[in-house]
Amino acid sequence: MMPFLFAEFAMLDNKLPLYVYCVGSHEQKHLLRPNGYPAHQLFLSRRGKGIFRIQGSRDMVMTPGTMLILPAGVHHEYFPDQSEEAWELGFVAFSGSIASSILEHLGNHNPTLLKNNQFQEYWNKLESLWQLINLNSESGYWEASRKMYDFLLSVIEGQSDQEINQRIKPIGHSNAALQEAIKLIHDHYNERLHLSNLARAVGYSVQHFHRLFVSIYGMSPMLYIQQIRMRRSIQLFEENPSITVEKVAQQLGMETSYFIRIFKRTYGKTPKQFIKYE
Template sequence: MRSNLSTEEIAVPFTVYTAGVGQQEEMSRLEGFSAHQLLITVSGKGRLHLFGQNNWDIITDHTVMYIPAGCPSEYAPLINGDWLVAFVSFHGSESARASWGFTDTPSVLPIRSTHRLLELLERIWHHSGPHYDAWAASELLLSFLTEFRKQSADSSDPSALLRPTPGASRSTIVLKAAKYLQDYMHLDISMAHLAEQVGYSQKQLTRLFLQTFKTTPLQYLRRVRLTAGQLILEMDESISIGQVARRVGMDPTYFTREFHRAYGLVPGEYRKRLKARDEE
C-alpha cells in the first residue's frame, strides 16, 4: 500500500489518498475511514457489515465495494487468507462525488472485468507514495472512475438493479421505501401498504421508483427477493429450495420460475453448478 500525505492542493475533483493490493484481513472501523474507499474483489469472497444493521452483505468476485468516508463498518474474508482485494481511496467534495454517483451510502456493484481497473490502479500506485505526483494520480483516478462507471452501468447482474441509476433522482422517500422492501421482503407487501408506510400515494411512489430505479416498486421487490435467494443458495447448502423461497417471501414454484427467468437456471441447477465449480 502507498499513502499520499502531501499537503499540496490541486484544483481537481478528487485526490488520491491510498492505493494498493493484498489479501484483505478482518477490518473494523468504528468511526469509518478518513477517505472514500473503492475496493475491488480480485478473488475469493468477503463480507461487509455496516454498524447499525443486523445483517452482513456477502462480497463476491468481480465486484467493487464503495464505502464513503466516516461510515462505520467492518469487513472480513469469508475464509481467512482467501480474499484478494485491490483498493484506492480518495478525497473529494460532496458535489464532485454526487456528480459521479457516489453518495453517503455504501454500495456494492458488479463489474464485467477487473483487468482494466487493475491496470489503472497499478498506474495510480506508481504515482503514489514516495513518488507521489498529485496531478498524474488524480488524472488516472478519473480514468479509473470512468471505467468503473461504464462497467457498472452496463452490468447485467440483477443485483446491480437494486441501486439507483447514475444521475437519477435520489428522493429520501424513495430510498426509504427501497430500504423498507429490503428489510421486510419476507412479508406480503402490497403497493397500498408500501405507500401508506412512506405517506405517499401509490401513483407518486411508482413515479419516483421509475425515475430512480427504472422499475416499479413491486418489480423492485421481486429483484430484492431473487438477489437474496441467490445469496442464500450460495452460502447455505443445507437449506432446501422451498425454505429459501419462503425466507425471501415467495411461493416455491413462483421463486423457481422467476429465478430461472433472471439467471437462466432453476435454483437446483444453480446450486449444483456452484458446487461443481468449488470442487474444481
C-alpha cells in the same frame, strides 16, 4: 500485491479537487472502523471471499470479480471468510472538493459483480494509480488525479451501460417493433432522427411510440439517442486525442454549441475540460 501507500503529497495546499488518499492491495485481515474512514473507498475483490459489515445493513459478501464503493465516515468492518483461500482485496481511497459530488453518481453501495474484462480493466487502473503514487512526486500526484477521475468515470459508465442493457431487455416485454427502433437508432444515431420518422418506421403513432418506449426503456427515444451520442463522443476522444471538438460534433451529427452544452450536462465538464483531465 501492491503494498499500502498513503498519498501525503496529494493533500498539500489542497491543490487537487480530486486526489488519491491511499491505494494498495493485500491479503485482507479483519479490520474494524467504528468511525468510518476519512475518504471514500473503492474495493476490488480479486481472490478468495470476504464479508463487509456496514452499520444499518445486512452483511455483504465479496467474491472474486466484485466491486464495492463505500462513502467516507460510515461505520464498518470487514474480514475474510473462513474458507482456506486468502482474501486478496485491492482498494483505493479518494477525496477532494469534487469527490462527494462524483460519489452521488456511483449508484448503489452494494457489491457489484463485474464482467471478467471489466474487472481486469479496473484492476489495471488500480495498479496504474499505485505506480504513480509510488513515484512520490508532485507530477505523479497530478497524473494520479487525472487517472482517478478516469477510473471513476469508467465505473459510472459501466453502471450506466448495465442499466441501459436491463432496459433494452426487460423481462416479459419483448416487442419486435421497439427492437427495430433501437436498431435504427444505433445504425443512424449520427443522422437527424425525428420522433415522427422513428414512429412511422415501426408502424406506430408518435404518441403511442413515445409512451411505449418510455414504459419499456425508462427514458424517451430522444434521451436514448442523446446517451448513445455522448458515449460515442467519449470513444472518439479516447481513440484520437488530437481530434477537435468540432470534428466530434460533426461525426455525431450535432451542432458544435449544442454538443458542448449536452456534453457538459452529461459529464459535468466541457469537452475541452474532459480532454485536459485525460
